[in-house]
Amino acid sequence: MKIWFIASINKNSAGGVNRSINSLAEGVKRAGHKVKIIYAGSPREENYLFFALKTGLIFLVNFFDRPDRIIARSTDGVFCALISKLFKLKTKVVLYNHGWEEKVFQIERRLPLSAVTNRTTWKSRIIRFPLLRLSLSLCSSCICGTLEEARWISRKHPFARKKLRVVPNGINLPEAPFWASQEEIPPSFLIVGSFTWKKNIEYGISLFTHILSYLPDARLFLVGTGSVPDSKQNLLSSLGDSLFIVEKESPDKISRWYETCPYLISTSRYEGGRSFSILEAQSYGLVVFATDIPSSRETISESHSGVLIGGVDLKQDAKKVLDLCNSPEEFKALSVRAFRNASRHKIDRQVNRLIRALVQYPQAHLS
Known part of the structure; x- marks a missing residue:
């Protein structure tokens, strides 16, 4: 044809x-x-x-x-x-x-x-x-x-x-989930997306700020934000050296961030399709924390391959993140299930x- x-x-x-x-x-x-x-x-x-x-x-x-x-x-x-x-x-x-x-x-x-x-x-x-x-x-x-x-x-x-x-x-699938085989799991968190109402990364940043008070060694990597609006500078400035921003990243190079961070935070209000960043993160064995919206439920709930958060109560959502960070066995199990789910989206x-x-x-x- x-x-x-x-x-x-x-x-x-x-x-x-x-x-x-x-x-x-x-x-x-x-x-x-x-x-x-x-x-x-x-x-x-x-x-x-x-x-x-x-x-x-x-x-x-x-x-x-x-x-x-x-x-x-x-x-x-x-x-x-x-x-x-x-x-x-x-x-x-x-x-x-x-x-x-x-x-x-x-x-x-x-x-x-x-x-x-x-x-x-x-x-x-x-x-x-x-x-x-x-x-x-x-x-x-x-x-x-x-x-x-x-x-x-x-x-x-x-x-x-x-x-x-x-x-x-x-997505293109790697041969094996990177994080499932790693002995050390650093408290490094990844957020992919720009400052739009749909992506709602402001909530993800606020969530990380809450986590940081319990995990002072934690790091946040913001990738693909585009130019950071002046109105968001106050939100970011308090994070100091815990924050690393990449305004532009080509899709073929984003894999390096999946091998840097074992956790993905996705706080979207709306996704028209199953999120590329969630699926790609899962293919590398990342544990995904995603807001409970329809597209994320389809990607995560049925396969039990991630953690859904409410996107409203910072304290409650942070507890889910911290509980997982303190459970290496659960991390490994989720990492394997995440890769298995990503395999269905080749x-x-x-x-x-x-x-x-x-x-x-x-x-x-x-x-």
Whole structure:
């Protein structure tokens, strides 16, 4: 098959969407399919409406050399799907959803105004949301990153239930879990992510500050924060030499931090897919402390491969962390289970799921 991946993001983005699309595209290519990725070529093209119009035009220009499948993020392929429908073409457009905007808005409304940066605008609600629903209506199938997200969409838009497929994020797996074989387990904690309301790393930093009062030798490594806002300096300054910040890190080099820190703290309020940082950390045998949100429950709860925290009560959450730090036997057991869970998320397995979704259209199983 000839397959296009299209996404209104910069091709050099280190975010999860780009990582997921790139790894899937490479896997599909290895499986023998012809692959093309269309990115936003400029900041202007990252505007969802402009980019959707542009990709529709590209599709028309390539009318006689069109792809068999288009995998498009969010609303990026809506005009491609409309053109394919109008001309009754065989090209199928697959909606790639690792973060449903309507669901994100629902979560935003439950949070204080001060907690949400980049709040969904009224323009998005009157333009993007209808385009998103149109995309869902026109697409042949919709790829979701979590079971919970697929179930939410099926309740919100029952007409789309048969279109929904779940393809979680996939990772490259090391041969063995690094930390399961280490004799010394240093009190080093890793947080991966930027200062956004979704990642909520401020809570993770506050949690570490609480832990530090009991473990004075503990260290915190913040990786991929981007430029640290001035408003966060007071939060960080009290940690002194216990804090190490890496503002930018490429995905292919992040493994060194998984071999530096035996513990990952993930305090996200929302993840559209199963978190790359959690899965990758588990593949190295890290013990993960993650807030009790749907994507983390899917990654951790069923496999008992990490520790869920409430994300509200610092004292209670710190106790869970400290109890684990004081139990080497439990650490080893969790480390092995974490690796076993990560093994279920190998990229080749997710690529095979995607390819099946591209060629088959049975009813989705969301129970």
